[in-house]
Amino acid sequence: MRVSVYILVMAGVTYLIRALPFGCFRKKITSKFLRSFLYYIPYAVLSAMTIPAIFYSTDNLLTAVAGTVIALILSFFELPLIVVALSASLGAFLTGLFL
Amino acid sequence: MSRQTDFRKGLVHGIPIGLGYLSVSFGFGIMAVKSGLSVAESTLISLTNLTSAGQAAGVNVIASGGTLAEMALVQLTINIRYALMALSLSQKLDKSFCFPHRMLASFGITDEIFGVCASQTSPLTPFYMYGMILISVFGWVLGTFLGAYAGELLPPAVSAALGIVLYGMFLAIIVPPSRKEKSVLCVVLFSAILSVICYYLIPKLSGGFAVILCAVTASVLGAVLFPREEEA
Structure with a gap:
């Protein structure tokens, strides 16, 4: 089968998953349960995506832990996203130099 | 703006x-x-x-x-x-x-x-x-x-x-709101624990599906235990 057909199906399904709820849902949700659920969802998604994957993100557990600790400390003090993200990476890189 | x-x-x-x-x-x-x-x-x-x-x-x-x-x-x-x-x-x-x-x-x-x-x-x-x-x-x-x-x-x-x-x-x-609200902290920790369990105990579960499972479970729990008051 042609690769372009695969790509078309892939992109089409992925777009519809995003566009249908975003484009067609217009009402304000009044249910307290649903509102609470939707409030918590982003944090829960990011948490599940980060733990434990972050520990395997640099090919080395020690450098990853170093980066994670740095990110936790900096984000605790509410530094900007980019500062936290790049410091974590720099920390992992520098730790790698000493291994 | x-x-x-x-x-x-x-x-x-x-x-x-x-x-x-x-x-x-x-x-x-x-x-x-x-x-x-x-x-x-x-x-x-x-x-x-x-x-x-x-x-x-x-x-x-x-x-x-x-x-x-x-x-x-x-x-x-x-x-x-x-x-x-x-x-x-x-x-x-x-x-x-x-x-x-x-x-x-x-x-x-x-x-x-x-x-x-x-x-x-x-x-x-x-x-x-x-x-x-x-x-x-x-x-x-x-x-x-x-x-x-x-x-x-x-x-x-x-x-x-x-x-x-x-x-x-x-x-x-996720860290700043977890620091300010106990409810967010609980949801975040619960989701992370579930994710660790999925990762090590059910390795066959695809990553995308595991995230849905953990996040939905943790958020349902959060919505039941800590329902939020109407925001302005």
């Missing part, structure tokens, strides 16, 4: 996303070419899909000569979380977000863009999202192209350290 101000704000907020995508998609580019795709095909996939896990799984389906139905089902399973995110974001859109804007901006709902948008306190405007989406797509597509084209040129220590960028950003999004 004017469109230009919104757009510029979105661009600035999207810089860490674009940088993170640049490094992550670099890996995707390498992987796609190794699976037998051309540089153009790999780049086209990134431009039209804008999703890491879904694209990686899609390339596997192509490489193994799977059916189109399998492709559709794999994408649906891995990417269904975007439907939840889209629903969540639909609740905090500015009045200027009419249907055509919604159809256009929905293309850019990714984990990271969603995370940053969801953490904004003011309603989302179309041009704020466009700014963020533009820089993110730019990083994602450029990284894919570079990875596919010149994969092994970057020193391994550098590309390894770049792998943590996006996760660092995730932590920067």
